[in-house]
Amino acid sequence: MRLVNRHPSRRAAIVLAALPFAALALAYVVGSEIRLAANPQDKLLPAPGTIWETAVRLFTVPDPRSGELLVWQDTWASLRRLAIGVGLAAAISLVLGMAIGLLPYLRRTFAGFVAVISMVPPLALLPVLFIVFGLGEVSKIVLITIGIAPFLTRDLSQRVLAIPREQMVKAQTLGASSLVIALRVALPQTLPHLIGGVRLSLGAAWLFLIAAEAVASDVGLGYRIFLVRRYLAMDIILTYVIWITVLAFAIDWTLRWVSRRAFPWMGASL
Template sequence: MFNMYWKPSPLQSALLSSALFLICIGAYLFVSHQRHQENPSDKIMPTVSKIADGVQRTAFETDRKGEYRLWIDTWASFKRFGISLGLMGFAILLGLYMGLFPVVEALFYRFMLFFDKVPALALLPILFIVFGLGEVSKVSLIVLGVFPTIALDTYLRAKAVPGEQLIKARTLGASNLGITFRVVLPQIMPDVLNTIRLNFKAMVLFLIAGESLAASVGLGYRIFVVRRYIAMDIIIPYVLWMSLLAFTADLLVRLWIKKGYAWHRAH
């Protein structure tokens, strides 16, 4: 099995992929059962039935405002995450231009390099003072947390494109924009997308931080509200739901790379 050239069968691959999930679920069920044997009112590790009840109350029953809390919170967090993700396009453009145009590199590179080392959470009080407690400050926190990283990664990948390709494209009559968007960008885009998806976790962390301090709705907000009551029957489903959404987003990006940049895998 421990051979570099060993190829698992589909069944073996499925079993290996499921093993750690099953171990974690089994361990939780065992410990939860033991705790409830000692204390039937234990809140720290609720049973499956209590977790299911928490899902029922948040997802399929209305609250005092007549709202389905899970879906309202999901939509609020999704909008903040989606807007922030859309703004990452500017990070890609900036990094691309820094890697290809010396003037842009001289103007932005050192600033991005420095700003990338500034802890985004340390800027949160400043964002709240400047932008208030609304949506702008929460989106700004996510953007400031990952924008420099994406820009610098794109910059390094653009710089790594062989200069011979640029010269050949120039001799064939390609313009600056042609070289930028038809020669360089298609080559580095799969790796840039991988970098973005690997930063999903950081984006979610900044989202939770913003929502936990100043929000009236959102997945992160709800977790920090119910923690006062040790409502693990709600916290656990919310955490699993957020993880599932992030995993789904990661999966969609991987499928995008696989289908849209099939040639990249060959390299």
């Protein structure tokens, strides 16, 4: 049997999926042991036990100066910014993407503009955003929004254009207006792809969030990482990195679950 036709069993699939993570963990443990054996005071690769102790302390022991659990404050601040930024980007992209895909005049007007805007590196605009919107919450949220909205808009417009023309013709034959076609024909087929696009954009959204918090903020996951880097506190930095990874995975899994529950006919492709 050809390799392209061979599929692992469920148990083998779980083992294969775990292999890269196990290899990464093993490589870290070995690297940490080598560095600590050469220099017990080395801070670059702290031992896994040290990272675990730091994580327990961060999540359970209040900060002596403020009396608060800083990791939870940072998490709430970052997730709030991420949710608002991604939510705004999704809403803007849904409306604009459907309009570009459905209406030829708007497609001629905005398709090229959105394509050019999507080529602008969002991080290059960060100083401009700080000047225009200040150093508060607005600039961070705007960075996330403009960072992923052009990509989502282009993707959704192409998804709308890919809807079979026969469906549009049948809807018009039954007397449907442009608004009805948008709401009853295009929207149900676009929403699953919107969720998929948001899932693909989350990595970039986290990048823009961390960058904005690192430059100008007094709370947030990115702010804390860049605050302790001057002390080479790798145990804290790695704890935060692992925590961000867990949060990102949880958000992605939740969106995938919502998509499969709400749009079961799209489950195989999402």
